[in-house]
Amino acid sequence: MFIIGELINGMYANIGKAIKDKDKTVIQKCALEQIKSGADALDVNCGPASKDAVNDIRWLVEAIQEVTDKPLALDSSKPKVIESGLKAMKNKVIINSTTSDADKLAVLVPLAKQYNAKLIGITISAKGIPQNKDQRLELAANIVASCLDFGFPVEDLYLDPIVLPVNVAQAQMRDILESIREFKIISEPAPKTIVGLSNVSQGTGVRSLVNRTFLVMALAYGLDAAILDPLDNDLMDAAITAELVLNKQIYCDSYLTAYRKK
Amino acid sequence: MELVKEKWQQAVSVVNIGALKQEGGTRTHVVTIGGDRAMPFIFAEGEAPHKPAIAFEVWDMAPSDWPDELGKHYKDVFSDPLSWAEKCVKQYKAEILCVRLQGAHPDFGNKSAEDEAAFIKSLLKKVSVPLIILGCGDDAKDNLVLPACCEASKGERCLIGSAVQDNYKTITAAVLADGHSIIAESPIDVNIAKQLNILISDMGLSLERIVINPTIGALGYGLEYAYSIMERARLAALAGDKTLASPFICFVGQEAWRAKEAKQEAERGVMWETLTATTLIQAGAGLLVMRHPLAAEKIKVYIDELMKRS
Numbered sequence: 001m002f003i004i005g006e007l008i009n010g011m012y013a014n015i016g017k018a019i020k021d022k023d024k025t026v027i028q029k030c031a032l033e034q035i036k037s038g039a040d041a042l043d044v045n046c047g048p049a050s051k052d053a054v055n056d057i058r059w060l061v062e063a064i065q066e067v068t069d070k071p072l073a074l075d076s077s078k079p080k081v082i083e084s085g086l087k088a089m090k091n092k093v094i095i096n097s098t099t100s101d102a103d104k105l106a107v108l109v110p111l112a113k114q115y116n117a118k119l120i121g122i123t124i125s126a127k128g129i130p131q132n133k134d135q136r137l138e139l140a141a142n143i144v145a146s147c148l149d150f151g152f153p154v155e156d157l158y159l160d161p162i163v164l165p166v167n168v169a170q171a172q173m174r175d176i177l178e179s180i181r182e183f184k185i186i187s188e189p190a191p192k193t194i195v196g197l198s199n200v201s202q203g204t205g206v207r208s209l210v211n212r213t214f215l216v217m218a219l220a221y222g223l224d225a226a227i228l229d230p231l232d233n234d235l236m237d238a239a240i241t242a243e244l245v246l247n248k249q250i251y252c253d254s255y256l257t258a259y260r261k262k
Numbered sequence: 263m264e265l266v267k268e269k270w271q272q273a274v275s276v277v278n279i280g281a282l283k284q285e286g287g288t289r290t291h292v293v294t295i296g297g298d299r300a301m302p303f304i305f306a307e308g309e310a311p312h313k314p315a316i317a318f319e320v321w322d323m324a325p326s327d328w329p330d331e332l333g334k335h336y337k338d339v340f341s342d343p344l345s346w347a348e349k350c351v352k353q354y355k356a357e358i359l360c361v362r363l364q365g366a367h368p369d370f371g372n373k374s375a376e377d378e379a380a381f382i383k384s385l386l387k388k389v390s391v392p393l394i395i396l397g398c399g400d401d402a403k404d405n406l407v408l409p410a411c412c413e414a415s416k417g418e419r420c421l422i423g424s425a426v427q428d429n430y431k432t433i434t435a436a437v438l439a440d441g442h443s444i445i446a447e448s449p450i451d452v453n454i455a456k457q458l459n460i461l462i463s464d465m466g467l468s469l470e471r472i473v474i475n476p477t478i479g480a481l482g483y484g485l486e487y488a489y490s491i492m493e494r495a496r497l498a499a500l501a502g503d504k505t506l507a508s509p510f511i512c513f514v515g516q517e518a519w520r521a522k523e524a525k526q527e528a529e530r531g532v533m534w535e536t537l538t539a540t541t542l543i544q545a546g547a548g549l550l551v552m553r554h555p556l557a558a559e560k561i562k563v564y565i566d567e568l569m570k571r572s
Contacts, residue, residue, distance in 0.1 A: 250498045250506065252457035258505050 005034030010047015280392025295548035296509035515553030
Protein backbone atom coordinates (compact mmCIF):
# COMPACT_ATOMS: atom_id res chain seq x y z
CA MET A 1 0.00 0.00 0.00
CA PHE A 2 1.12 3.50 -0.80
CA ILE A 3 0.94 5.55 2.39
CA ILE A 4 0.63 9.33 2.38
CA GLY A 5 1.25 10.85 5.82
CA GLU A 6 -1.44 13.38 6.70
CA LEU A 7 0.17 15.29 9.55
CA ILE A 8 1.58 18.34 7.76
CA ASN A 9 -1.69 20.21 7.80
CA GLY A 10 -2.24 23.75 9.10
CA MET A 11 -5.42 22.49 10.74
CA TYR A 12 -3.23 20.96 13.45
CA ALA A 13 -2.25 23.59 16.05
CA ASN A 14 1.52 22.90 15.98
CA ILE A 15 1.72 22.98 12.18
CA GLY A 16 -0.57 26.02 11.93
CA LYS A 17 1.66 27.88 14.34
CA ALA A 18 4.84 26.78 12.54
CA ILE A 19 3.44 28.08 9.24
CA LYS A 20 2.55 31.38 10.87
CA ASP A 21 5.98 31.73 12.51
CA LYS A 22 7.81 30.24 9.49
CA ASP A 23 9.48 27.73 11.79
CA LYS A 24 10.97 25.11 9.48
CA THR A 25 12.21 22.79 12.21
CA VAL A 26 8.69 21.80 13.33
CA ILE A 27 7.69 20.97 9.75
CA GLN A 28 10.88 19.06 8.99
CA LYS A 29 10.66 17.04 12.18
CA CYS A 30 7.06 16.12 11.39
CA ALA A 31 8.11 15.07 7.87
CA LEU A 32 10.92 12.82 9.07
CA GLU A 33 8.86 11.22 11.83
CA GLN A 34 6.21 10.19 9.34
CA ILE A 35 8.76 8.76 6.92
CA LYS A 36 10.45 6.81 9.69
CA SER A 37 7.09 5.30 10.57
CA GLY A 38 6.56 4.04 7.03
CA ALA A 39 5.07 6.93 5.00
CA ASP A 40 5.86 6.74 1.26
CA ALA A 41 4.77 10.32 0.63
CA LEU A 42 3.65 13.36 2.62
CA ASP A 43 0.50 15.40 2.32
CA VAL A 44 1.05 19.17 2.45
CA ASN A 45 -1.91 21.34 3.43
CA CYS A 46 -1.70 24.94 4.65
CA GLY A 47 -4.94 24.60 6.58
CA PRO A 48 -8.02 26.80 6.80
CA ALA A 49 -6.33 29.54 8.84
CA SER A 50 -3.65 30.34 6.27
CA LYS A 51 -4.22 33.84 4.93
CA ASP A 52 -1.74 33.44 2.10
CA ALA A 53 -1.88 29.81 1.01
CA VAL A 54 -0.25 30.54 -2.36
CA ASN A 55 2.98 31.53 -0.61
CA ASP A 56 2.62 29.28 2.42
CA ILE A 57 2.47 26.10 0.35
CA ARG A 58 5.65 27.08 -1.48
CA TRP A 59 7.39 27.69 1.83
CA LEU A 60 6.21 24.31 3.12
CA VAL A 61 7.37 22.48 0.00
CA GLU A 62 10.80 24.08 0.15
CA ALA A 63 11.17 23.33 3.86
CA ILE A 64 10.22 19.67 3.44
CA GLN A 65 12.40 19.14 0.36
CA GLU A 66 15.42 20.16 2.41
CA VAL A 67 15.11 16.96 4.44
CA THR A 68 13.55 14.34 2.15
CA ASP A 69 13.18 13.35 -1.49
CA LYS A 70 9.90 11.49 -0.88
CA PRO A 71 6.93 12.55 -3.03
CA LEU A 72 4.67 15.32 -1.71
CA ALA A 73 0.90 15.55 -2.11
CA LEU A 74 -0.12 19.16 -2.62
CA ASP A 75 -3.43 19.38 -0.81
CA SER A 76 -5.78 22.23 -1.60
CA SER A 77 -9.19 22.78 -3.14
CA LYS A 78 -7.80 25.85 -4.91
CA PRO A 79 -5.97 25.17 -8.21
CA LYS A 80 -3.93 28.38 -7.73
CA VAL A 81 -2.48 27.09 -4.48
CA ILE A 82 -1.62 23.77 -6.11
CA GLU A 83 0.04 25.48 -9.04
CA SER A 84 2.14 27.58 -6.69
CA GLY A 85 3.26 24.41 -4.89
CA LEU A 86 4.03 22.69 -8.20
CA LYS A 87 6.43 25.44 -9.19
CA ALA A 88 8.52 24.76 -6.08
CA MET A 89 8.61 20.98 -6.52
CA LYS A 90 11.81 19.03 -7.04
CA ASN A 91 10.53 15.74 -5.60
CA LYS A 92 7.84 13.65 -7.26
CA VAL A 93 4.43 15.16 -6.79
CA ILE A 94 0.81 14.20 -6.27
CA ILE A 95 -2.02 16.68 -6.82
CA ASN A 96 -4.60 16.41 -4.04
CA SER A 97 -7.16 16.86 -5.54
CA THR A 98 -9.65 17.43 -8.30
CA THR A 99 -13.37 16.84 -8.05
CA SER A 100 -15.54 15.59 -10.90
CA ASP A 101 -16.50 19.14 -11.88
CA ALA A 102 -15.64 20.15 -15.42
CA ASP A 103 -13.99 23.45 -14.46
CA LYS A 104 -11.68 21.76 -11.96
CA LEU A 105 -10.79 18.93 -14.31
CA ALA A 106 -10.04 21.37 -17.12
CA VAL A 107 -7.36 23.04 -14.98
CA LEU A 108 -5.95 20.24 -12.84
CA VAL A 109 -5.70 17.36 -15.32
CA PRO A 110 -3.52 19.36 -17.75
CA LEU A 111 -1.46 20.64 -14.80
CA ALA A 112 -0.90 17.08 -13.60
CA LYS A 113 0.18 16.10 -17.09
CA GLN A 114 2.48 19.08 -17.44
CA TYR A 115 4.24 18.40 -14.12
CA ASN A 116 4.29 14.62 -14.56
CA ALA A 117 2.30 14.42 -11.32
CA LYS A 118 -0.04 11.80 -9.98
CA LEU A 119 -3.58 13.04 -9.50
CA ILE A 120 -6.16 12.30 -6.83
CA GLY A 121 -9.74 12.51 -8.10
CA ILE A 122 -12.47 12.70 -5.48
CA THR A 123 -15.89 11.48 -6.54
CA ILE A 124 -17.78 14.58 -5.53
CA SER A 125 -19.10 17.46 -7.56
CA ALA A 126 -20.68 20.85 -7.06
CA LYS A 127 -23.97 18.98 -6.74
CA GLY A 128 -22.75 17.51 -3.48
CA ILE A 129 -21.63 14.25 -1.98
CA PRO A 130 -22.75 11.03 -3.69
CA GLN A 131 -25.33 9.02 -1.81
CA ASN A 132 -24.62 5.57 -3.20
CA LYS A 133 -22.26 3.43 -5.26
CA ASP A 134 -23.82 4.24 -8.64
CA GLN A 135 -23.38 7.95 -8.13
CA ARG A 136 -19.76 7.36 -7.14
CA LEU A 137 -19.11 5.29 -10.23
CA GLU A 138 -20.69 7.92 -12.46
CA LEU A 139 -18.50 10.66 -11.00
CA ALA A 140 -15.44 8.39 -11.22
CA ALA A 141 -16.14 7.56 -14.86
CA ASN A 142 -16.37 11.27 -15.60
CA ILE A 143 -12.93 11.86 -14.06
CA VAL A 144 -11.42 8.95 -15.99
CA ALA A 145 -12.97 10.21 -19.23
CA SER A 146 -11.47 13.64 -18.62
CA CYS A 147 -8.02 12.10 -18.08
CA LEU A 148 -8.33 10.19 -21.34
CA ASP A 149 -9.41 13.37 -23.14
CA PHE A 150 -6.38 15.27 -21.90
CA GLY A 151 -3.99 12.36 -22.47
CA PHE A 152 -3.20 11.92 -18.78
CA PRO A 153 -2.17 8.31 -17.93
CA VAL A 154 -5.04 6.69 -16.04
CA GLU A 155 -2.68 4.51 -14.01
CA ASP A 156 -1.43 7.73 -12.38
CA LEU A 157 -4.98 8.63 -11.33
CA TYR A 158 -6.03 7.83 -7.75
CA LEU A 159 -9.80 7.72 -7.33
CA ASP A 160 -11.18 8.53 -3.89
CA PRO A 161 -14.75 7.28 -3.20
CA ILE A 162 -15.02 9.95 -0.47
CA VAL A 163 -15.15 8.28 2.92
CA LEU A 164 -17.86 9.55 5.28
CA PRO A 165 -17.92 9.32 9.06
CA VAL A 166 -19.31 5.99 10.16
CA ASN A 167 -21.56 7.67 12.71
CA VAL A 168 -23.09 9.88 10.01
CA ALA A 169 -23.38 7.58 7.03
CA GLN A 170 -23.37 4.05 8.38
CA ALA A 171 -25.63 2.85 5.57
CA GLN A 172 -23.09 3.97 2.95
CA MET A 173 -20.05 2.10 4.23
CA ARG A 174 -20.62 -1.03 2.15
CA ASP A 175 -21.20 1.09 -0.97
CA ILE A 176 -17.94 2.94 -0.35
CA LEU A 177 -16.02 -0.33 -0.03
CA GLU A 178 -17.61 -1.81 -3.13
CA SER A 179 -16.81 1.37 -5.07
CA ILE A 180 -13.11 0.76 -4.38
CA ARG A 181 -13.36 -2.57 -6.14
CA GLU A 182 -15.51 -1.32 -9.01
CA PHE A 183 -13.45 1.77 -9.80
CA LYS A 184 -10.87 -0.70 -11.07
CA ILE A 185 -13.07 -1.90 -13.91
CA ILE A 186 -13.80 1.54 -15.32
CA SER A 187 -10.83 1.41 -17.66
CA GLU A 188 -7.85 -0.62 -18.79
CA PRO A 189 -5.25 0.14 -17.56
CA ALA A 190 -7.13 0.57 -14.31
CA PRO A 191 -7.05 3.70 -12.19
CA LYS A 192 -5.68 3.37 -8.66
CA THR A 193 -7.76 3.89 -5.54
CA ILE A 194 -7.16 5.97 -2.44
CA VAL A 195 -9.02 7.04 0.70
CA GLY A 196 -8.61 9.92 3.09
CA LEU A 197 -8.91 7.58 6.01
CA SER A 198 -9.36 9.68 9.13
CA ASN A 199 -12.75 11.00 8.04
CA VAL A 200 -14.30 7.60 8.70
CA SER A 201 -13.81 8.00 12.44
CA GLN A 202 -14.69 11.69 12.72
CA GLY A 203 -16.72 12.27 15.87
CA THR A 204 -16.43 8.71 17.17
CA GLY A 205 -15.04 7.81 20.57
CA VAL A 206 -12.55 5.17 19.36
CA ARG A 207 -10.96 6.78 16.34
CA SER A 208 -7.90 4.58 15.96
CA LEU A 209 -9.95 1.38 16.10
CA VAL A 210 -12.49 2.63 13.55
CA ASN A 211 -9.68 3.83 11.27
CA ARG A 212 -7.78 0.58 11.27
CA THR A 213 -10.85 -1.61 10.92
CA PHE A 214 -12.01 0.35 7.89
CA LEU A 215 -8.53 0.38 6.38
CA VAL A 216 -8.12 -3.39 6.63
CA MET A 217 -11.53 -3.90 5.01
CA ALA A 218 -10.72 -1.40 2.26
CA LEU A 219 -7.43 -3.20 1.57
CA ALA A 220 -9.37 -6.43 1.17
CA TYR A 221 -11.45 -4.63 -1.47
CA GLY A 222 -8.24 -3.77 -3.34
CA LEU A 223 -7.34 -0.31 -2.04
CA ASP A 224 -3.98 0.95 -3.40
CA ALA A 225 -3.25 3.99 -1.24
CA ALA A 226 -4.38 5.91 1.83
CA ILE A 227 -3.83 9.28 3.41
CA LEU A 228 -3.49 8.56 7.10
CA ASP A 229 -1.60 9.14 10.34
CA PRO A 230 1.50 6.94 10.05
CA LEU A 231 2.39 7.64 13.69
CA ASP A 232 -0.61 5.55 14.74
CA ASN A 233 1.31 2.35 15.40
CA ASP A 234 -1.71 0.09 15.71
CA LEU A 235 -3.04 1.40 12.42
CA MET A 236 0.26 0.80 10.65
CA ASP A 237 0.61 -2.69 12.15
CA ALA A 238 -2.90 -3.57 10.96
CA ALA A 239 -2.21 -2.26 7.45
CA ILE A 240 1.11 -4.09 7.18
CA THR A 241 -0.47 -7.31 8.43
CA ALA A 242 -3.35 -6.95 5.97
CA GLU A 243 -0.81 -6.78 3.15
CA LEU A 244 0.76 -9.94 4.50
CA VAL A 245 -2.61 -11.72 4.49
CA LEU A 246 -3.18 -10.52 0.93
CA ASN A 247 0.22 -12.04 -0.04
CA LYS A 248 1.68 -8.68 -1.01
CA GLN A 249 4.60 -9.01 1.40
CA ILE A 250 6.60 -12.09 2.28
CA TYR A 251 6.32 -13.15 5.90
CA CYS A 252 9.26 -13.20 8.27
CA ASP A 253 9.32 -12.87 12.04
CA SER A 254 10.39 -9.22 11.81
CA TYR A 255 7.92 -8.27 9.08
CA LEU A 256 6.55 -5.25 10.95
CA THR A 257 9.94 -3.57 11.37
CA ALA A 258 11.11 -4.76 7.96
CA TYR A 259 8.17 -3.00 6.30
CA ARG A 260 8.89 0.30 8.04
CA LYS A 261 12.53 0.16 6.94
CA LYS A 262 11.71 -0.47 3.30
CA MET B 263 -0.13 -9.20 -30.49
CA GLU B 264 1.83 -6.99 -28.13
CA LEU B 265 3.57 -8.69 -25.24
CA VAL B 266 2.54 -7.51 -21.81
CA LYS B 267 5.67 -6.26 -20.06
CA GLU B 268 6.03 -6.16 -16.32
CA LYS B 269 7.39 -2.94 -14.81
CA TRP B 270 9.70 -3.76 -11.91
CA GLN B 271 10.49 -1.44 -9.02
CA GLN B 272 13.90 -2.54 -7.86
CA ALA B 273 17.09 -4.27 -8.97
CA VAL B 274 18.85 -7.12 -7.21
CA SER B 275 21.89 -5.77 -5.39
CA VAL B 276 25.32 -6.03 -6.98
CA VAL B 277 27.97 -7.98 -5.08
CA ASN B 278 31.66 -7.81 -5.99
CA ILE B 279 33.89 -10.70 -4.98
CA GLY B 280 37.64 -10.16 -4.95
CA ALA B 281 39.61 -6.94 -4.63
CA LEU B 282 42.23 -5.62 -7.04
CA LYS B 283 45.55 -4.13 -5.99
CA GLN B 284 44.21 -0.56 -6.22
CA GLU B 285 41.32 -1.62 -3.99
CA GLY B 286 43.56 -3.01 -1.28
CA GLY B 287 43.60 -6.63 -2.42
CA THR B 288 45.84 -8.79 -4.59
CA ARG B 289 43.34 -10.35 -7.04
CA THR B 290 43.84 -9.96 -10.79
CA HIS B 291 40.11 -9.63 -11.45
CA VAL B 292 36.79 -9.14 -9.64
CA VAL B 293 33.75 -11.37 -10.09
CA THR B 294 30.54 -9.34 -10.04
CA ILE B 295 27.11 -10.88 -9.60
CA GLY B 296 23.55 -9.53 -9.27
CA GLY B 297 22.11 -6.31 -10.59
CA ASP B 298 19.21 -8.03 -12.34
CA ARG B 299 16.29 -5.74 -13.10
CA ALA B 300 13.86 -8.42 -14.27
CA MET B 301 13.22 -12.14 -14.01
CA PRO B 302 16.06 -14.21 -15.50
CA PHE B 303 16.79 -13.55 -19.17
CA ILE B 304 13.63 -11.51 -19.81
CA PHE B 305 15.76 -8.70 -21.20
CA ALA B 306 12.74 -6.86 -22.62
CA GLU B 307 11.60 -6.14 -19.05
CA GLY B 308 14.96 -5.25 -17.55
CA GLU B 309 18.69 -5.72 -17.86
CA ALA B 310 20.84 -8.44 -16.36
CA PRO B 311 24.19 -6.64 -16.32
CA HIS B 312 26.22 -9.53 -14.88
CA LYS B 313 26.10 -13.08 -16.12
CA PRO B 314 25.97 -15.98 -13.67
CA ALA B 315 29.45 -17.02 -12.51
CA ILE B 316 30.79 -20.55 -11.99
CA ALA B 317 32.97 -21.31 -8.99
CA PHE B 318 35.06 -24.48 -8.75
CA GLU B 319 35.02 -26.27 -5.43
CA VAL B 320 38.34 -26.94 -3.70
CA TRP B 321 38.72 -28.70 -0.33
CA ASP B 322 41.51 -28.46 2.22
CA MET B 323 41.55 -32.28 2.46
CA ALA B 324 40.85 -35.22 0.19
CA PRO B 325 37.06 -35.73 0.10
CA SER B 326 36.02 -39.23 1.09
CA ASP B 327 32.65 -39.28 -0.61
CA TRP B 328 33.34 -37.96 -4.12
CA PRO B 329 32.51 -40.67 -6.69
CA ASP B 330 35.18 -41.94 -9.07
CA GLU B 331 33.87 -39.91 -11.97
CA LEU B 332 34.73 -36.76 -10.02
CA GLY B 333 37.77 -38.21 -8.30
CA LYS B 334 39.51 -39.11 -11.53
CA HIS B 335 39.82 -35.44 -12.43
CA TYR B 336 41.24 -34.39 -9.08
CA LYS B 337 42.91 -37.42 -7.48
CA ASP B 338 46.36 -36.25 -8.54
CA VAL B 339 45.81 -33.09 -6.48
CA PHE B 340 43.53 -34.32 -3.67
CA SER B 341 46.43 -34.51 -1.26
CA ASP B 342 47.63 -30.99 -2.08
CA PRO B 343 44.86 -28.33 -1.94
CA LEU B 344 47.15 -25.63 -3.35
CA SER B 345 47.81 -27.68 -6.47
CA TRP B 346 44.11 -28.52 -6.62
CA ALA B 347 43.31 -24.82 -6.67
CA GLU B 348 45.97 -24.15 -9.26
CA LYS B 349 44.67 -26.96 -11.46
CA CYS B 350 41.16 -25.50 -11.41
CA VAL B 351 42.47 -22.10 -12.44
CA LYS B 352 45.09 -23.17 -14.99
CA GLN B 353 43.54 -26.24 -16.54
CA TYR B 354 39.81 -25.63 -16.08
CA LYS B 355 39.97 -21.82 -16.36
CA ALA B 356 38.09 -21.24 -13.09
CA GLU B 357 37.37 -17.52 -12.62
CA ILE B 358 36.58 -17.95 -8.93
CA LEU B 359 37.22 -20.69 -6.37
CA CYS B 360 35.07 -21.95 -3.52
CA VAL B 361 37.27 -23.28 -0.73
CA ARG B 362 35.61 -25.61 1.73
CA LEU B 363 37.53 -25.95 5.01
CA GLN B 364 36.21 -29.42 5.68
CA GLY B 365 39.46 -30.44 7.38
CA ALA B 366 38.61 -28.19 10.33
CA HIS B 367 35.65 -30.37 11.24
CA PRO B 368 36.17 -32.24 14.53
CA ASP B 369 35.33 -35.50 12.71
CA PHE B 370 37.52 -34.85 9.66
CA GLY B 371 40.94 -33.86 10.94
CA ASN B 372 40.07 -31.05 13.35
CA LYS B 373 42.59 -28.61 11.86
CA SER B 374 43.10 -25.53 13.99
CA ALA B 375 41.95 -22.02 13.13
CA GLU B 376 45.63 -20.99 12.85
CA ASP B 377 46.36 -23.77 10.36
CA GLU B 378 43.35 -22.83 8.24
CA ALA B 379 44.27 -19.15 8.32
CA ALA B 380 47.81 -20.06 7.18
CA PHE B 381 46.30 -22.21 4.43
CA ILE B 382 44.14 -19.33 3.20
CA LYS B 383 47.20 -17.06 3.16
CA SER B 384 49.18 -19.47 1.04
CA LEU B 385 46.21 -20.07 -1.22
CA LEU B 386 45.92 -16.32 -1.86
CA LYS B 387 49.60 -16.39 -2.89
CA LYS B 388 49.18 -19.45 -5.07
CA VAL B 389 46.16 -18.27 -7.10
CA SER B 390 45.01 -14.80 -8.03
CA VAL B 391 41.29 -15.44 -8.56
CA PRO B 392 38.66 -14.26 -6.02
CA LEU B 393 37.75 -16.66 -3.22
CA ILE B 394 34.61 -17.97 -1.59
CA ILE B 395 35.56 -19.41 1.82
CA LEU B 396 33.25 -21.93 3.51
CA GLY B 397 33.50 -23.33 7.00
CA CYS B 398 33.26 -26.99 7.88
CA GLY B 399 29.61 -26.96 8.96
CA ASP B 400 30.28 -27.40 12.68
CA ASP B 401 28.99 -24.16 14.22
CA ALA B 402 31.33 -24.01 17.20
CA LYS B 403 34.39 -24.75 15.06
CA ASP B 404 33.35 -22.40 12.28
CA ASN B 405 33.06 -19.60 14.82
CA LEU B 406 36.79 -20.05 15.47
CA VAL B 407 37.98 -20.86 11.97
CA LEU B 408 36.05 -18.34 9.89
CA PRO B 409 37.06 -15.22 11.86
CA ALA B 410 40.70 -16.33 11.59
CA CYS B 411 40.33 -16.82 7.84
CA CYS B 412 38.51 -13.50 7.46
CA GLU B 413 41.46 -11.80 9.08
CA ALA B 414 43.98 -13.76 7.02
CA SER B 415 42.25 -12.56 3.84
CA LYS B 416 41.51 -9.05 5.05
CA GLY B 417 41.05 -6.61 2.17
CA GLU B 418 40.61 -9.38 -0.44
CA ARG B 419 36.79 -8.96 -0.41
CA CYS B 420 36.02 -12.65 -0.19
CA LEU B 421 32.60 -14.22 0.13
CA ILE B 422 32.38 -15.98 3.50
CA GLY B 423 29.89 -18.62 4.55
CA SER B 424 27.70 -19.71 5.86
CA ALA B 425 25.69 -17.67 8.33
CA VAL B 426 22.53 -19.47 9.46
CA GLN B 427 19.64 -18.31 11.64
CA ASP B 428 21.07 -19.92 14.78
CA ASN B 429 24.65 -18.96 14.09
CA TYR B 430 25.28 -15.68 12.31
CA LYS B 431 26.65 -13.20 14.84
CA THR B 432 30.30 -14.22 15.03
CA ILE B 433 30.63 -14.67 11.27
CA THR B 434 28.82 -11.40 10.52
CA ALA B 435 31.08 -9.49 12.92
CA ALA B 436 34.21 -10.96 11.30
CA VAL B 437 32.98 -10.30 7.77
CA LEU B 438 32.09 -6.74 8.73
CA ALA B 439 35.47 -6.08 10.35
CA ASP B 440 37.56 -7.42 7.48
CA GLY B 441 35.64 -6.04 4.52
CA HIS B 442 34.20 -9.24 3.09
CA SER B 443 30.68 -10.27 2.04
CA ILE B 444 28.58 -13.01 3.58
CA ILE B 445 26.56 -16.04 2.53
CA ALA B 446 23.22 -16.21 4.37
CA GLU B 447 21.92 -19.75 4.31
CA SER B 448 18.28 -20.74 4.87
CA PRO B 449 16.75 -24.23 4.62
CA ILE B 450 14.67 -23.84 1.39
CA ASP B 451 12.52 -21.31 3.27
CA VAL B 452 11.87 -17.82 1.94
CA ASN B 453 10.59 -16.59 5.31
CA ILE B 454 13.83 -17.55 7.04
CA ALA B 455 15.89 -16.16 4.16
CA LYS B 456 14.22 -12.81 4.67
CA GLN B 457 14.50 -12.92 8.46
CA LEU B 458 18.20 -13.83 8.33
CA ASN B 459 18.96 -10.98 5.94
CA ILE B 460 17.25 -8.60 8.36
CA LEU B 461 19.15 -10.01 11.36
CA ILE B 462 22.48 -9.68 9.54
CA SER B 463 21.77 -6.15 8.30
CA ASP B 464 20.67 -5.18 11.82
CA MET B 465 24.26 -5.92 12.90
CA GLY B 466 25.47 -3.25 10.50
CA LEU B 467 26.46 -5.33 7.48
CA SER B 468 24.62 -3.73 4.58
CA LEU B 469 22.16 -5.77 2.54
CA GLU B 470 24.44 -5.10 -0.44
CA ARG B 471 27.06 -7.41 1.08
CA ILE B 472 24.78 -10.46 1.43
CA VAL B 473 24.45 -13.37 -0.97
CA ILE B 474 21.56 -15.76 -0.27
CA ASN B 475 22.17 -19.50 -0.22
CA PRO B 476 18.56 -20.64 -0.57
CA THR B 477 19.67 -24.30 -0.21
CA ILE B 478 18.81 -26.40 -3.19
CA GLY B 479 17.93 -29.95 -4.03
CA ALA B 480 19.35 -31.64 -7.14
CA LEU B 481 17.35 -32.93 -10.07
CA GLY B 482 14.93 -35.47 -8.62
CA TYR B 483 15.59 -34.30 -5.07
CA GLY B 484 13.46 -31.21 -4.63
CA LEU B 485 14.84 -29.08 -7.46
CA GLU B 486 11.34 -27.77 -8.27
CA TYR B 487 10.87 -26.73 -4.68
CA ALA B 488 14.15 -24.84 -4.63
CA TYR B 489 13.16 -23.23 -7.93
CA SER B 490 9.84 -22.02 -6.52
CA ILE B 491 11.46 -20.55 -3.41
CA MET B 492 14.04 -18.67 -5.48
CA GLU B 493 11.35 -17.46 -7.87
CA ARG B 494 9.20 -16.20 -5.01
CA ALA B 495 12.09 -14.36 -3.37
CA ARG B 496 13.15 -12.83 -6.68
CA LEU B 497 9.62 -11.67 -7.55
CA ALA B 498 9.40 -9.98 -4.14
CA ALA B 499 12.83 -8.38 -4.63
CA LEU B 500 11.96 -6.98 -8.04
CA ALA B 501 8.65 -5.69 -6.66
CA GLY B 502 10.54 -3.66 -4.05
CA ASP B 503 11.40 -5.88 -1.08
CA LYS B 504 14.95 -4.79 -0.23
CA THR B 505 15.42 -7.53 2.34
CA LEU B 506 15.26 -10.21 -0.37
CA ALA B 507 17.10 -8.34 -3.11
CA SER B 508 20.33 -10.36 -2.81
CA PRO B 509 21.90 -12.55 -5.49
CA PHE B 510 21.74 -16.33 -4.99
CA ILE B 511 24.59 -18.78 -4.61
CA CYS B 512 23.73 -22.42 -5.37
CA PHE B 513 25.81 -25.42 -4.35
CA VAL B 514 25.09 -27.40 -7.48
CA GLY B 515 27.97 -29.87 -7.42
CA GLN B 516 27.48 -30.79 -3.80
CA GLU B 517 23.80 -31.63 -4.29
CA ALA B 518 23.99 -33.21 -7.75
CA TRP B 519 26.73 -35.67 -6.82
CA ARG B 520 24.80 -36.83 -3.76
CA ALA B 521 22.10 -38.29 -6.01
CA LYS B 522 22.48 -42.03 -6.38
CA GLU B 523 21.57 -41.70 -10.06
CA ALA B 524 24.56 -39.40 -10.52
CA LYS B 525 26.95 -41.76 -8.79
CA GLN B 526 25.87 -44.88 -10.67
CA GLU B 527 27.04 -43.97 -14.16
CA ALA B 528 29.81 -41.62 -15.17
CA GLU B 529 28.10 -39.76 -17.96
CA ARG B 530 24.84 -39.53 -16.12
CA GLY B 531 26.54 -37.78 -13.21
CA VAL B 532 27.82 -35.06 -15.51
CA MET B 533 24.34 -34.68 -16.94
CA TRP B 534 22.85 -34.56 -13.44
CA GLU B 535 25.08 -31.70 -12.42
CA THR B 536 24.55 -29.90 -15.74
CA LEU B 537 20.76 -30.13 -15.63
CA THR B 538 20.58 -29.10 -12.00
CA ALA B 539 22.64 -26.05 -12.89
CA THR B 540 20.62 -25.05 -15.96
CA THR B 541 17.41 -25.14 -13.94
CA LEU B 542 18.86 -22.99 -11.17
CA ILE B 543 20.19 -20.49 -13.69
CA GLN B 544 16.63 -20.14 -14.96
CA ALA B 545 15.51 -19.61 -11.36
CA GLY B 546 17.92 -16.69 -10.99
CA ALA B 547 21.14 -18.16 -9.57
CA GLY B 548 24.03 -15.68 -9.77
CA LEU B 549 26.80 -17.95 -8.56
CA LEU B 550 27.02 -21.72 -9.15
CA VAL B 551 29.46 -23.81 -7.18
CA MET B 552 30.31 -26.80 -9.36
CA ARG B 553 32.54 -29.86 -9.29
CA HIS B 554 32.82 -31.69 -12.60
CA PRO B 555 34.96 -29.83 -15.15
CA LEU B 556 32.89 -31.04 -18.09
CA ALA B 557 29.60 -29.98 -16.45
CA ALA B 558 31.12 -26.56 -15.71
CA GLU B 559 32.28 -26.25 -19.31
CA LYS B 560 28.81 -27.07 -20.64
CA ILE B 561 27.22 -24.58 -18.28
CA LYS B 562 29.61 -21.84 -19.35
CA VAL B 563 28.48 -22.33 -22.96
CA TYR B 564 24.84 -22.43 -21.86
CA ILE B 565 25.17 -19.14 -19.97
CA ASP B 566 26.87 -17.42 -22.90
CA GLU B 567 24.06 -18.61 -25.15
CA LEU B 568 21.37 -17.34 -22.79
CA MET B 569 23.06 -13.98 -22.39
CA LYS B 570 22.80 -13.30 -26.12
CA ARG B 571 20.12 -10.70 -26.44
CA SER B 572 18.18 -12.29 -29.30
